[in-house]
Amino acid sequence: EPEVTQTPSHQVTQMGQEVILRCVPISNHLYFYWYRQILGQKVEFLVSFYNNEISEKSEIFDDQFSVERPDGSNFTLKIRSTKLEDSAMYFCASRVEGLGEQFFGPGTRLTVL
Amino acid sequence: RKEVEQDPGPFNVPEGATVAFNCTYSNSASQSFFWYRQDCRKEPKLLMSVYSSGNEDGRFTAQLNRASQYISLLIRDSKLSDSATYLCVVNMGFSGNTPLVFGKGTRLSVIA
Numbered sequence: 001e002p003e004v005t006q007t008p009s010h011q012v013t014q015m016g017q018e019v020i021l022r023c024v025p026i027s028n029h030l031y032f033y034w035y036r037q038i039l040g041q042k043v044e045f046l047v048s049f050y051n052n053e054i055s056e057k058s059e060i061f062d063d064q065f066s067v068e069r070p071d072g073s074n075f076t077l078k079i080r081s082t083k084l085e086d087s088a089m090y091f092c093a094s095r096v097e098g099l100g101e102q103f104f105g106p107g108t109r110l111t112v113l
Numbered sequence: 114r115k116e117v118e119q120d121p122g123p124f125n126v127p128e129g130a131t132v133a134f135n136c137t138y139s140n141s142a143s144q145s146f147f148w149y150r151q152d153c154r155k156e157p158k159l160l161m162s163v164y165s166s167g168n169e170d171g172r173f174t175a176q177l178n179r180a181s182q183y184i185s186l187l188i189r190d191s192k193l194s195d196s197a198t199y200l201c202v203v204n205m206g207f208s209g210n211t212p213l214v215f216g217k218g219t220r221l222s223v224i225a
Contacts, residue, residue: 031210033213035212035213041217042200042215042217042218043157043213043215045213045214048210048212050210055210056210089154091157101159102213103159
């Protein structure tokens with residue numbers, strides 16, 4: 001069964017450093033998303049991406065964040081200058097089309113020291 | 114503000130028990146509804162979609178009341194493996210671009 005994959009599974013970084021989180025969505029999916037979950041809190045939407053551009057973003061997704069689909073398979077989230085409060089699980093998700101279910105990757109745990 | 118509210122939990126139940134979770138959502142224009150399951154430090158996994166007519170999948174039954182903006186999940190004959198956090202999730206928009214809005218989740222512990 002096809003699945004969303006994410007790398008790395010755990011990333012530790014120093015405050016102020018740049019990180020890139022990588023995702024490979026399911027191959028025939030058209031909509032891509034990043035969510036985050038701070039430990040003990042709910043899953044929060046960051047950004048959605050369709051047709052090679054951002055379609056929606058939350059207030060969390062400020063100028064420090066960017067997304068890219070550099071080739072036909074990868075979907076990346078970059079945090080330019082990490083803060084302590086960026087420590088969270090980051091989940092990538094994808095959807096075929098319409099209003100159907102989103103499939104989530106296993107997540108990347110980001111720890112900012 | 115678009116919100117999804119759930120029972121705070123935790124629910125601690127014996128094996129074989131029936132347990133029900135409730136959820137309300139704020140946006141009456143919401144289009145699609147889901148229950149996801151999340152195990153500790155894992156990704157959310159779809160348990161079932163929720164339809165206006167109600168739907169059942171084995172021991173799990175989901176109901177939607179659009180007038181009350183209320184969603185429920187019933188689990189019958191609980192198993193130890195049902196222990197997890199159950200997330201009520203709503204798509205509050207009209208397109209595939211619209212993000213999912215998650216509730217905080219209700220933790221279920223099924224005890225032998």
